[in-house]
Amino acid sequence: MPARKSSAAAASGRIAARLPQIALDGQATAAPEPVDSATVDEIFRRLRDANPEPKSDLRYTNPYTLLVAVVLSAQATDKGVNIATGPLFEVADTPEKMLALGEETVRHFIRTIGLFNTKAKNVIALSRILIERHGGQVPATLEELQVLPGVGAKTASVVLNVAFRIPRIAVDTHIFRVSNRIPLAVAATxxxxxxxxEAIVPEAYLLHAHHWLILHGRYMCKARKPDCPSCSIRDLCRYPAKTA
Incomplete structure (x- = not known):
């Protein structure tokens, strides 16, 4: 038993040792400690002041079209999704209308999006469930959303946050990168x-934190070359590889 505990502890130590490298884009430099609560507050104050009412880049008209758009956005760009869903939502902006189109027609509309065959099946399947179980309405709970085809924890969190204004931070690649770089929070998943x-962001900023962090990662703290000279939180960020 002692040997097993020692082995487990060693394994845990190796995982922990790798976290800073994950956080810093694979570089060997040790990651700094996450910023303190006062700095977290100041970071979000600045992000809010720069963009008081952040909006999703995905185009939608109601909770249902938002849900479909987010499902389609998996492994695809928001721009590409918007190009496909513009014509689609003109003819099908409710589960009833989408179901009436049928899978083949939906597939035709979204054929430019990656994994369009599977996504078309999921859109039709989730539309049927919404009609049969929820009266055609999008449910406002994480549990009910996550049982819909093509809807995982991230998609459900986005829908709850954007459509129902429930504070959730759905972590995509942008938020994952930004959080680990600053760092606000360091983790491997x-x-x-x-x-x-969700535990450290002050309540006053929690509703819009999802969008502020995504937009910051998409347009400022970019993966290959962050625009550090133009960054409003440069002086608060502890990322050691800032661009000149």
């Missing part, structure tokens, strides 16, 4: 980052 962020 998106679900752990989400839990940590």
């Amino acid at each position: 998106t679900d752990k980052i989400q839990a940590k962020l």
Whole structure:
């Protein structure tokens, strides 16, 4: 038993040792400690002041079209999804209308999006469930959303946050990168980052934190070359590889 505990402890130590490298884009430099609560507050104050009412880049008209758009956005760009869903939502902006189109027609509309065959099946299947179980309405709970085809924890969190204004931080690649770089929270998985962020972001900023972090990662703290000279939180960020 002692040997097993020692082995487990060693394994845990090796995982922990790798976290800073994950956080810093694979670089060997040791990651700094996450910023303190006062700095977290100041970071979000600045992000809010720069963009008081952040909006999703995905185009939608109601909770249902938002749900479909987020499902389609998996492994696809928001721009690409918007190009496909513009014509689609003109003819099908409710589960009833989508179901009436049928899978083949939906597939034709979204054929430019990656994994369009599977996504078309999921859109039709989730539309049928919404009609049969929810009267054609999008449910406002994590549990009910996650049982829909093509809807995971991230998609459900986005829908709850955007459509129903329930504070959730759905962690995508942008938020994962930004959180680990600053760092706001350091972890090796998106679900752990989400839990940590939702625990440390002040309540006053929690509703819009999801969009502020996504937009910051998409347009400022970019993966290959972050635009550090133009960053409003440069002086608060502890990322050691800032661009000149």
